[in-house]
Amino acid sequence: MSEAADEQARREADEQAQREADEQAQREADERAQREAADPTTRPGRLRELAASPALRRAVAANPSTPLDLLLDLMVQHAEEAAHNAALPLLLLERPSALSERPQSLGALLAIEPPGWLLGLMQSLWSEEVRPRGPFEGSLFHVRFGEWLAQRDDTPPELLGRLCASHWLKTRRLAARNPRAPAEVVELLRAVGDEVVGRSRPPVTPGQLRAAAALGSRGAELVALHPEAPDDLLADLAASRSTHVLEALARRPGLPAALAEPLARGPHHAVWHALAANPSTPVAWLVRYARDGSTYLRRTVARNPSLPAPQRRQLAVDPQAEVRLAAQG
Structure with a gap:
């Protein structure tokens, strides 16, 4: 073998050794990184x-x-690992709205069988649905999990009854179709007029109305609007912490002034708008709404037939065109 050939062979051997050393170093680096x-x-x-x-x-x-x-970013591709991460429940307790802010992450989580802690959390949140839940109430996390629970064949019947009375249309529709949903709850909601389980308004007793109001948000909303609801039950509903229930009560035809007053003094804009549209709202509050800084509130009250003529004339020259049109037409 010539000297040149020997040199070439040594060079190739050195290169091979270097490649093997580099590969070994890379494997070790990968293992360290893992x-x-x-x-x-x-x-x-x-x-x-x-x-x-x-x-x-x-x-x-x-x-x-x-x-x-x-962790939420990684959940999109690695939902199983993220969902079973021991720190996730604690992190969500500190920032419960986080999943609602990440629809893709939430969707990935709902696509797997969730860990027991998450299922327990959502069942507990939905078990007292008419009570406030801070950042959870009405969040995407809350609503989507309600829909998910409503379809499961292992959701407890008592919880399905709550879901049947949810404020959220899709949730209660899914729950009402679940074979495990309590028949008595479905019948009670039908009796007070829920359109999802079948609109019907046969005569109902005060006891049935009280039972429906205790089911959850939707049951209480229906009772708030039911013509046979007794005054003492309506007064109980006026003390609800659910904005949905208070808004339904504010829309009640023939709303007594004694109930309108506390609703009007409350902090909820949605309730004010419902009162502004209700012809039964005390005139003093309609006059106040006609002077409100909210264009939407002035536009709403401008359409109310009970608004006194002087205030209607005032709104007919309002700076906002939509308010003027509402007052004139």
């Missing part, structure tokens, strides 16, 4: 860096030190 991605003591900032590698994202999603925003 261990680092799975190590709960890894700093959050470092976990963000590691998550840039597709090969490490699954491990980062399962790491309890992963920050919530990164």
Whole structure:
């Protein structure tokens, strides 16, 4: 073999050895990165860096030190790991609206069988649906999980009864179709006029109305509008913390002044708008709404046939065209 050939062979052997050394170093680096991605003591900032590698994202999603925003990003592709991350329930307790802000993450979570803690959380939130739930109430997280629970064959019948009386149309429709939904709840809602389970208004007793009001938001809304609801029950509903129930009560035909007063003094804009549209609202409040700074509120009260003529003339020259049109037509 010539000297040149020997040199070429040595060079190739050296290159092969270097490639093997590089490959071994890369394998060791990858293994270290995997261990680092799975190590709960890894700093959050470092976990963000590691998550840039597709090969490490699954491990980062399962790491309890992963920050919530990164965890929700990873949930889109690695829902199982993120959902079973031991830190997720604590992170959501600190920021319960986070899932509502991430529809893709929420969708990925709903596509898997959720862990027991999450199922328990949502069942507890829906079990007393007429009570306030802070950031959860009405959130995408709350509503979508209600729909999901309504379709399950292992949702407790008592909870399905609550879901049948949800304020949210799709939720109560799905729950009413669930074979495990309590027949007595469905019949009670039908009796007080729910259109989803079948609109019907046979004579109802005060006891039935009270039972319907206790079912949940939708039951209480229907009772608030039911012509046979007794005054003492309406007074109880006026003390509800549910904006949906108060708004329904504010829309009640023939609303007594004694109930209109506390509703008007409350903090809810949706309730004010319902009162502004109700011909039974005391005139003093209609006059006040005609002077309100809200264009929408002035436009609403301008259409109210009970608004006194002087205020109607005032709104007919309102700076806002939509208010003028409402007052004139």
